[in-house]
Amino acid sequence: MSQFTTMPWSFEEDLDRYAALGVEELELCEEKLERGRETEQLGLLEVYGMRPxxxxxxxxTLFPSRMQPEPREIGERIERFKSTVELIAPFAPGAAFVCNTGPAPGGNVEAVIETAIREYRALAEFAAGYGVRVALEPLSPLLMNVESAIWTVGQAMRVIEGVGRENFGLCLDLWNVWQGAAVEDEIFRAGERIFCVHVSDWRTPRSFEDRAVIGRGEIPFPPLLQAIHRSGFDGPYTLEIFSHNVPGALWEGDLEEVVIESRKALEKIWRESVVGRS
Structure with a gap:
């Protein structure tokens, strides 16, 4: 469960309700921590038996983005990322810290990729010292020039291979990549470099935050789940749903039902498309 899915809930509410829903692992979102109470709140993870x-x-993001416009300089942004690792890594051993490139200044994607390889190599080495990983997430073309300069698994793998560090890999979000050409082959080839998988469903977006409950949208999950399974990935599938600034926004409704319905739908698809084909 990603804490983005339950954005209206507080950090403590997340842990309490996730536990009641049988959630054992979560994607921790730093912005949910309260300034001055971070260590106290992170300590609750052990109390609830919740692993990030x-x-x-x-x-x-390396470059300023719509969601994270400040600070402006790459060096300062990297330092902010490092401070996050220093704060959270002791409570999240082995976790994957997600990163995005941010939009390409002047549209120069090649320069972003070159910069990303250089900066992420150093960042991965820093993270390794804390026993954690870094996962690069390609984003949907909807977010090009807003949040990202790369939008396919293949482009992300170019950066990952360029970085060349064992603890630097891929955050695979199906909502972002499902429409890519030959995406199933790209997923399979990514293999052990897949560090985390995000799931939600797609409908034609009405805002930057408009994802759907699994089973209510258009994503062809069976071949994608089969490709992930064949790649060797055996980690958790994380429900990550953004739903804001649209009529009937999920963030304004019954989020427990969103979790329950999505889990049931994913389990059904998994049984029929993966277990049933094993």
Whole structure:
């Protein structure tokens, strides 16, 4: 469960309700921590027996983006990412800290990729010292020039291979990549470099935050789940739903039902498309 899915809930509410829903692992979102109470709140993870499998830093893009416009300089943004690792890594051993490139200044994607390889190599080495990983997430073309300069698994793998560090890999969000050409082959080839998987469903977006409950949209899950399974990935599938600034926004409704319905739908698809084909 990603804490983005339950954005209206507080950090403590997340832990309490996730436990009641049978959630054992979460994607921790730094922006949910309260300034001055971070260590106290992070300590609650052990109390609830909740393991962070991934982390969304408050500043996770190399270049300024719509969601994270400040600070402006790459060096300062990297330092913010490092401070997130220093704060959260002791409570999240082995977790994958998610990063995005941010939009390409002047549209120069090649320069972003070159910069990303250089900066992420150093960042991965820093993270390794804290026993955690870094996962690069390609985003939907909807978010090009807004949040990202790369939008396919293949482009992300170019950066990952260029970085060349064992603890630097891929955050695979099906909502973002499902429409890519040959995406199933790209997923399979990514193999052990897949560090985390995000799931939600797609309908034609009406805002930047408009994802759907699994089973209510258009994503062809069976071949995608089969490709992930064949790649060797055996980690958790994280429900990450943004739903804001649209009629009937999920963030304004019954979020427990969103979790329950999505889990049931994913389990059904998994049984029929993966277990049934094993």
């Amino acid at each position: 499998s991934s982390v969304q830093p408050a500043v996770r």
